[in-house]
Amino acid sequence: MRWLWIDAVIEHEPHVRLVAVKNVSLAEEHLQQHFDDGPDGPAQPLMPASLMLEGMAQTAGILVGSVRQFSEKVILAKVTQATFDSDVVPGQSIKYDACIDRMDDAGASTKGIISRFDHRGGGWQEIGRTEIIFSHVDKNRSGLDLPEHNFVFGENFRAILGGLMPKSP
Amino acid sequence: MTISRDEVLEKVRGVLVDALGVDDDEVTPTSRLTTDLHAESIDFLDIVFRLEKAFGFKIAQGELFPDNINDPKYVQDGKVTADGLALLKQRMPHVDFLAFAADPRLEKVSEVFTVGSLVDFVSRKLQTAPAA
Structure with missing residues (x-):
């Protein structure tokens, strides 16, 4: 079972851009162990930046995979840039807006913008930017002993991909 | 320009x-x-x-950089063959393969x-x- 860090795909411009969202809930187990140091009162649970990076990697990875109908094994190869300006706390939502910068047989480079939405007011605010490179692992690493089936875009992805993914044979 | x-x-x-x-x-x-x-x-x-x-x-x-070379004509026992070296030189005139030719282990090719x-x-x- 792959740990999914996005809740839904909300926009898809084929070959170009994909947008996904995640709602951050206090019920998420990892938040019980990740706090700020409480500069303005009690310590506040924070969404870890590393998991927001994973959420963006999943969003951008889906975009890259969708270009070739999920026939390639798309593997995160390199995080070239990841900057975060602000925290995200329970009750807020995260938006991952990914676009393809460059793509060929070997892989793709992507750019992403991470935003947060505060339901108490304020709308969407950009809080981070990423540059991530993905490799088409079969094309770049032939000779590795990889499974035949596409372990990257498995069954548990289908629930959030909806119409993006081709139906099972 | x-x-x-x-x-x-x-x-x-x-x-x-x-x-x-x-x-x-x-x-x-x-x-x-x-x-x-x-x-x-x-x-x-x-x-x-x-x-x-x-x-x-x-x-x-x-x-710019070589593709994976798996053809036995070009690589044998982990070493680039004479044919493989000729192919690399032909495809990559921007690279000096002189030192590599003396020790043509495939794992070393990226060092050129x-x-x-x-x-x-x-x-x-x-x-x-x-x-x-």
Whole structure:
């Protein structure tokens, strides 16, 4: 079972851009162990930046995979840039807006913008930017002993991909 | 538009500083991408993408860095054969394979790439290829 860090795909411009969202809930187990140091009162649970990076990697990875109908094994190869300006706390939502910068047989480079939405007011605010490179692992690493089936875009992805993914044979 | 070799070197230096997180002064024409600048295999893809953007041309897979070589005609017992070496030289005139020929272990092939070989590649490409 792959740990999914996005809740839904909300926009898809084929070959170009994909947008996904995640709602951050206090019920998420990892938040019980990740706090700020409480500069303005009690310590506040924070969404870890590393998991927001994973959420963006999943969003951008889906975009890259969708270009070739999920026939390639798309593997995160390199995080070239990841900057975060602000925290995200329970009750807020995260938006991952990914676009393809460059793509060929070997892989793709992507750019992403991470935003947060505060339901108490304020709308969407950009809080981070990423540059991530993905490799088409079969094309770049032939000779590795990889499974035949596409372990990257498995069954548990289908629930959030909806119409993006081709139906099972 | 003509671009001098020094200007190419400066742009290549910028690409490598961004792709590999190295300092400007570490990037000299003789620096080897792997052993001196610590590039790993996936960095080569990043470098290709950045060179394309910096210079406005397309680089085909296997044009700058070698594709995976699995044909037994070209690799045997982990070593590049004479045929394989001839193919590499033909496809990659921007690279000096002299030292590699003396110890042609496939695992060592990435060590042939220097900053100077990238500059040579770009300079040749700018002379022959139309902008993308």
